[in-house]
Amino acid sequence: MRERNHHERIDSHKSSKSDEKHKHKEHKHKEHKSKERDKDREKSKHSSSSSKNHSNSEYKESSEKRHKEKLKHRDGSSDKHRHKNKEKRKEEKEKLHSSSSGVGDKIKKENGFTSPPRIKQEVDDEYLPSVKVENKPTKRARIDDDVDFKPKKPKIEDEKRTKKRKAEEVTKSKKGKMKGQADGAGKKKKKKEEEDKWKWWEEERYTDGVKWKFLEHKGPVFAPPYIPLPDKVKFYYDGKHMKLSPQAEEVATFFGKMLDHEYTTKDIFRKNFFKDWRKEMKPEEKSTIVDLNKCDFEEMNQHFKDQSEARKQMSKEEKLKLKEENEKLLQEYGFCIMDNHKERIANFRIEPPGLFRGRGNHPKMGMLKRRIRPEDIIINCSKDSKVPVPPHGHKWKTIRHDNKVTWLVSWTENIQGSIKYIMLNPSSRIKGEKDWQKYETARRLKKCVDKIRAQYREDWKSKEMKVRQRAVALYFIDKLALRAGNEKEEGETADTVGCCSLRVEHIKLHTELDGQEYMVEFDFLGKDSIRYYNKVPVEKRVFKNLQLFMENKQPEDDLFDRLNTSILNKHLQELMDGLTAKVFRTYNASITLQQQLKELTNPDENVAAKILSYNRANRAVAILCNHQRAPPKTFEKSMQNLQTKIDAKKDQIGMARRELKGAKADHKVKKDEKTRKSVESKKKALQRVEEQLMKLEVQATDREENKQIALGTSKLNYLDPRISIAWCKKWDIQTEKIYNKTQREKFAWAIDMADEDYEF
DNA sequence: ATTCAGACTTGGAAAAATGTTA
């Protein structure tokens, strides 16, 4: 950020953003940098035994340096020019290469779809042309899909509900009437609940980009106004008490609340905070408070701790009252009417002001996120609806009636200048339909993925650099489930990359490593600055291509310099309607789950063990997608507790065994009914405890394996829920065992529609 | 072709709610 501003000033006479970007990139301290990276690698090697390393912290430090080490720009020659020359050189070399190495290329056993780390076996099979799937032209596939995606009849026989939304109201009331007449009073309630569950998936979708016909809501709930601190809570500057103006005090409390957080120790955070805080100060304050290090927020911090403690200690009645108030608010603002149905809103509360907490090494961390007022708010609703009323004495910024979008409320946030929205809950029709559609697109990919894979393998040999890069990138996206990797504005966000934005410094080539040939070692920060570390064997041709792409480049140069997400997606679009890079992630995630479930589920095992298998399948996907979490702070202890329980259970078993033995002996002697019964019951008791033990042990295994893996995201966003539902039905496992209430609501469509035979 | 705003999905952490134990 600093550096960037500096440059902007110097270079202000010219240059587009992209020029600037390259200038920055191309004049960094190489030696310095690469040394840093080496050190880093060294570290990561030590710390990782598995092929994917999960420690983020190490990486972050060094990535931080990236920004700092940029050197001054010097020459003015056009960037594009340079680029072109570079590429020409490359193309020449490429020709040489392909003619010399191409011939000897034998087809390896490796087909390019070896398992991602720790997934036992998988996509391999997918690559082989399957019997069932012919390679249809994409057009055709599209049609197929559409058929698939249309609501299915079965469950609506009796009611003929497949009609246009317009007709819904009629349907509904008619239905109500029928019920009212038919049912006895006692049944009414239950019936009503049933009716409330609207099966939108049995109705027709909008086709023309229209998202709704009617939309009515009450607008957002604003953050509560700032309550000044009581006088006894003091702020000290340089050891001296200082009463702050309300504005300055509010911002100070944001910092005070966070005192225990690591953020407040970070330089950038402190610097950004202090700068923005000073903007809120009165002139006197501004002239006095010049050094953040001399500020003492301790009492504020304590005050808020006390407050939250007090909240915990509230009496039952008070808590209940609070809960009721919350519920009232939810009832009033938490729902909207969209096309005759009451739907839950996801986030009806406006984000309160506070300090921006970017993730990873974010240049803007600590900046003040300002309070949103009604005047910042754009309302979206239908013309014929009751327009939400702004708070007294205020006006909305704008009121819109745009039914081509799904949001109800929007505002522009001041840190990145991006737009924030209030939208509906995942259980809503509008989200659900889209979600369903996403999986249908992925299923269409399944039908043509063989063809696409064959195609990009062909493209590895292309004469055109652009095509080769595209093909290798796509291979990574497919094989490793990498994200597309859009370009980002440098200095505005943390330095993270995806596939297309990988830089030379992010991969290392090893002709041989760990006994395998042609290994690529990935090490970069992905979304949310989560580290991706992986060593993968690739095909020789890919390897050679990578060498080519890296020739004559600096570590900080783009690996795929002729490629970006827009080029890639345009290409994908041509291969299959609706295909984009992220579809591969969805596809590979879902297909992996399906295969893993098939492979891991043991019919003879009990429910607990089956669930463990499910979780393991889920885990395989999470690993593929690199979904990591920080190990829970209480992890070790919680493992210990579980172990204690297990030990206790084992003792119990010993006891039960002895008792059984005794009973048996008794029975042998007496041979009467009473002792026989006793033996029976002891046997049962033993069995019971053994089962409990088994459950605990399964739980322990599951938890251990899940230490640094986050299952949530894949479960919620990547796995076709119908696969899971089919699995549940097949093995007679309750849906509740794998989906909690929220999840069941979100996946209601899948729960209703998938049967045991569903195949992704 | 490139840039940019906009809209929407995806992501882990943290807070809140709920369950369990001493």
Add this chain to the structure above:
DNA sequence: TAACATTTTTCCAAGTCTGAAT
């Protein structure tokens, strides 16, 4: 019944992708 552990929900940042403007 408080303290602690675990699960669920909320929060909001950070991606992807589209389409319009230039």
